[in-house]
Amino acid sequence: xxxxxxxxxxxxxxLQQTKxxxxxxxxxxxxxxxxxxxxxxxxxxxxxTTDIPDHNGGMYKHEVHTVKSGFARNYLIPEKLAxxxxxxxxxxxxxxxxxxxxxxxxxxxxxxxxxxxKESSEGGGEDAKAADFLSYYLRNKVLKIHRNVDPSTNLxxxxxxxxxxxxxxxxxxxxxxxxxxxxxxxxxxxxIHSELTEEDTEKIMKKLNxxxxxxxxxxLKVLGEYVARITLSGDxxxxxxxxxxxx
Numbered sequence: 001x002x003x004x005x006x007x008x009x010x011x012x013x014x015l016q017q018t019k020x021x022x023x024x025x026x027x028x029x030x031x032x033x034x035x036x037x038x039x040x041x042x043x044x045x046x047x048x049t050t051d052i053p054d055h056n057g058g059m060y061k062h063e064v065h066t067v068k069s070g071f072a073r074n075y076l077i078p079e080k081l082a083x084x085x086x087x088x089x090x091x092x093x094x095x096x097x098x099x100x101x102x103x104x105x106x107x108x109x110x111x112x113x114x115x116x117x118k119e120s121s122e123g124g125g126e127d128a129k130a131a132d133f134l135s136y137y138l139r140n141k142v143l144k145i146h147r148n149v150d151p152s153t154n155l156x157x158x159x160x161x162x163x164x165x166x167x168x169x170x171x172x173x174x175x176x177x178x179x180x181x182x183x184x185x186x187x188x189x190x191x192i193h194s195e196l197t198e199e200d201t202e203k204i205m206k207k208l209n210x211x212x213x214x215x216x217x218x219x220l221k222v223l224g225e226y227v228a229r230i231t232l233s234g235d236x237x238x239x240x241x242x243x244x245x246x247x
Contacts, residue, residue: 044072045085047095051146051247052081057168060146060247062095065172098175112136127234134176134230135238142193142225143242145169149223156221161244162186163215166228170240183231184240185216190224193241201239205229209237220244 043066052059059065064085067076076082083089090097101109112133145165150157163184170176178184185208191200208216208229220226228240 043067044069046072046076046082047085047089047093048082049093050081053146053247057172058146060144062093063173064095064098125234127232127236131232131234131236131238134232138174138238138240141174141241143169143173143240144245145242146245146247147223149246154223156223156244161220162218163228166240166242167215169242178230182233183215185229185231186218186220187227187229188218188220189226190222191227193225193243196227196241201227205237205239 045064045066048059048061048063048065051061065082072082072084077084083093085097087097087100143166145161147156147159147161149155163186166184166186167178170178187204187208189204191204204227223244223246225241225243228242230238230240232238
């Protein structure tokens with residue numbers, strides 16, 4: 001299984017594509033950033049303030065992205081399409097910095113680390129630990145995919161939503177990179193996330209228990225809330241909630 005969480009200076013939410021099984025590093029302690037602008041060697045972190053669907057696969061309002069420093073400095077910021085991702089700007093926009101833990105999040109993370117460390121000492125496998133971490137990370141998150149809609153039918157047009165789109169959005173939005181052998185299968189039946197019980201989710205996951213060696217071929221054109229199954233190494237499965245929203 002890949003080390004899903006990217007090892008960058010934004011550790012808690014970052015995922016990375018490597019051939020190791022050290023996913024547990026994802027929940028390492030955060031680096032202190034104080035009031036510094038998130039400007040690193042690989043680019044500048046910005047908060048998008050206006051939808052920019054034609055750039056880099058789409059950047060949408062209040063998403064946090066890393067872009068080339070010159071692109072931010074010379075175009076996005078002057079054109080008022082984005083702001084630097086500083087604590088002051090997160091507060092100004094009413095957007096939560098995905099890299100800053102609340103006291104409650106820190107408590108839950110520490111409890112989860114202790115639980116998994118105990119399980120590991122009792123013989124739990126690396127694949128099981130990785131799946132446990134990803135499940136914990138995704139438990140309260142909804143992947144958001146924005147699409148244009150035909151006003152006459154209220155269906156997605158042009159385009160659609162499929163496993164490839166979800167894979168791309170996982171990387172850009174939630175900072176999760178899956179290996180090619182880590183699969184996504186979509187339930188085509190809309191749900192209401194707030195009404196989903198654990199039993200409901202388990203039933204959906206069982207129906208999506210595919211044995212084929214590639215992503216599913218389901219395509220969505222209807223707006224709504226959905227569930228997908230991510231199958232990891234060791235045949236461990238993690239549910240993913242996502243929503244197809246009108247742009």
